[in-house]
Amino acid sequence: MTEMFSNLALGFGVVFTWQNLLLCFIGCMVGTLVGVLPGVGPIATIAMLMPLTFKFEPVGALIMLAGIYYGAQYGGSTTAILVNIPGEATSVVTVLDGHQMAKQGRAGAALGIAAIGSFFAGSVATLFIAALALPLTKLALFFGPTEYFSLMLMGLVFALVLASGSILRAVVMILLGVLLSTVGTDGETGHDRMTFGITSLSDGFDFAVLAMGLFGIAEVMRNLDNVETRDVVKGSIGNLLPTAAEMKASFAPILRGTFLGSILGILPGNGAVLGPFASYSVEKRMAKDPSRFGKGAIEGVAGPEAANNAGAQTSFIPLLTLGIPPNAVMALMVGAMTIHGIIPGPTVMTKNPKLFWGMIASMWIGNLMLLIINLPLVGMWVRLLKVPYRLMFPAILMFCCIGIYSVNNQYQDVLAIALFGLVGYGFIKFGFEPAPLLLGFVLGKLMEEKLRQALTLSRGDLSVFVTHPISLVLLLIAAALLTMALSSGMAKKREEVFTE
Amino acid sequence: MSSPEASSTRTPSGPIRGPQSFYAGLVLLAFTLFVFWASKDLPGGTMKSMGPGMMPRILATGLGLCALALIIAGLRSVGAQLERWSIRGPVFVLAGVILFAFTIRSVGLALAGPLAMIVSGFASPETKTKEIVIFSLVMTAACVGLFWYALKLPIPILRIPGLFNI
Structure with missing residues (x-):
């Protein structure tokens, strides 16, 4: 316990430099901005x-x-409440009661409780x-290649189960993603794999190019x-501070x-992504x-907003401790x-304690x-919502072009985001969501590496994955989840939240 | 934008009941065969020491199975229609990006930026020419300020032979 606080003290010492505070501030502002604007997500922005x-x-x-990531969660709820469109995928639930509150002239209270809950x-x-x-x-120290492989497999199964839409299509996207990761040396x-003699492919596909094409360009299309149609709530937003009664109702x-x-x-x-749904x-x-829900119940804003922000932050845990990204943003x-x-991975904490x-x-x-900035600035965000998409998208495209060009100063990268943009548009038209890819x-790269190491250690015996106890447990969880999802229990439950 | 009748499920005529799944499956199957062809010269190795070709082929096999499943689903059960591909949006969006790629090094951001924004602007039927021209110039100036002046990225700003080379 004391160790934890001394570590946090170290962390605060790192943050409290002008530069880092400024960067944190910029991240939060940019995050709020993209969160507020529907059609611009944290993936493309990052x-x-x-x-x-x-x-x-x-x-x-x-x-x-x-900061961009969790800032976007704050911003997303502003749009959900004021415009009846989720600014981000995780604020889908906030739309239900938040926008109703806004229609009743309680937009301020909804925004206030969302911000307080999130904070x-x-x-x-x-x-x-x-x-x-x-x-x-410390647990990660017990993880060998076998366990890592099983853990990542379990992570992908989770991603499948939670992906929106058909599981089969999510499997396709994941397989394609892993397949793309095998391109290169x-x-x-040291073999060149599927590079067709293109030298720039020998390092594999560039991650930034892939992400910007699939999420930046394809999203615009x-x-x-x-x-x-954006129907921004007209009239006054009302008092931003919830009343004592509203605070009391929202506490639990x-x-x-x-x-x-x-x-x-x-x-x-x-x-x-499950947090807000579960909470609602x-x-x-x-x-x-229960009949109050969907008609402007403050509990339906407070709970999901808290869940959404908490989840956004704890999703850093698998990344920081095990080195395994749980979603596309963490990727x-x-x-x-x-x-x-x-x-x-686990070495970040020991080797780079200041960073961690x-x-x-x-x-x-x-x-x-975010709490201090956002509430007073709500008026500014509302005005931003009035910027039409016909102006936003050319600007987004130019930012993508400049951003990707400045990585390697190669115009070929700009061409590549156009190509992946087209591919991503094709995915969408055929009903595939590109996030699992x-x-x-x-x-993919990490999984292949660990799989090969594990099999080399076991002399080619595949049974290591079930004889190592940790690995077995992870695989069993994955198998159980998959069975549950395939028997369509979970998929239906998720939809129920929407239709209820 | 696809019309409501096109995206909803209507009674199918012919053997293909879920065109979206069916054609997605066909495209994937073609891609699977392509991967097998592309990785044909890579040694597979053994389980004990996997070669570079094993992983791609395992993945391609999985992809092929999914493709078959999609094709079968498209034949057996009534599903979504193919969505209409719009022409205007993608053409102008991609044209803008491609133009940027080819002009950034020869003329610099100050000209390539507005060019890309104005061309891609035509992707939307709502775009107004005067508005996008002014907006693109303002945005480009802001980007020059941000990327070149503040962040000092080595990006070409304005190149006119004999006059400027920033």
Whole structure:
């Protein structure tokens, strides 16, 4: 316990430099901005800004990128409440009651409780990460290649189960992602794999190119196909501070939401997206009068918003302690860390304690900044929502072009994002969601490496994966999940939340 | 944008009941065969020491199975229709990006930026020419300020032979 606090103190010491505080602030502001704007997600934004962080110190760069991610969760709820469109995927649930509250002239209270709930959840999640980091890192020491492989397999199964839409299609995306990761020089034998003699492919596909093409360019094309109507709440937003009665009603939901979100966020395979749904259905079930939900119940905003922010933060845990990204955003963070020469995994904490604890401490500071910045600035965000998409998308495209060009100063990279953009548009048109592909791509290289190591150690005996107890447990969990999902129990339950 | 009738499920005529799954499966199957062809010269190795070719082929096998499953699903059960591919959006978006790629080094950001933004702007039917021209110039100026002045990225800003080379 005392160790944890001394570590956090170290972290705060790292954050409290002008440069890092500024980067944290920029990250939070940019995050809020992209969170507010529907059609611009944190994945594309982090991909766009990653090249710009090359010059910064690794700590500062990661603090800023992390800020974009959890800042986007704050911003997403603003749009959900005021415009009836989820600014981010995780604020889907907030739309249900948040927008109703806004229509009743209680937009201010909804925004206020969302911010307070998020701040509370963010603070608890920061402590949660700090507390779990040490034991999990120690656990990781027991992990050999066999266990790592099984863990990553389990992560991919989670990603499958939680992916929106058909499981078969998510499998396809993951397989494609892993397959793309095999292109390039084989790490063990030095063979050129499927490069067709193209020298720039011998290092494999560039992660930033892939991410920006599939999420930046393809998203623009997708959005241009779906003309959206934004009905921004007119009239006054009302008092931003919830009344005492509203605070009292929200207290328990925030606690429960924080708990659910923190736990689900740790799960590999984007468990964080489940948090808001789980919290909403729990609140609805526990309410004395469930019929209020969907008609502007403050509990339906407080709980899910807390869960959403807690989950966003605890999803850093698998990345920081085990080096395994649980979702596409964390996959980008792996990319960012690798660029700065940091190999994500249990060694980060021991080799780079300043980076590790600095990043964790920055999350709390960031949450505080978001609370203070966002509420007074709500008017500015509303005005931003009035910027039409016809102006936004050319700007997004130019940012993508400049961003990707500045990585290697190669115009070929710009051409490649156009190509992957087209591929991504094709995926969308055929009903495939590209997010699992990115996860498969990042985990792919590592999985192949661990699989080969494990099999070399076992002299080619595949049974190691079930004779090592930790590996067996992980595989059993994966198998159980898959069976459950295939018997369609979970897929249906997830839809119920929407239709209820 | 696809019309409501095109995306909804209607009674199929012919053997293909779920065109979206069916054609997705066909494309994937073709891609699978391509991967097998591309990795044909890579040694597979043994379980004890896997060669570079084993992983791609295992993955391609899995992909092929999924492709077959999609094709079968498309034949057996009624599913989504193919979505209409719009032409205008992708063409102008990609044209803008490609133009940027080919002009950034020869003329620099100050010209390549507005060019890319204006061309891609035509991807949306709502775009107004005067508005996008002004907006693109303002955004480019902001980007020059951010990327070149503040972040000092080595990106070509303005290149006119004999006049500028920044």
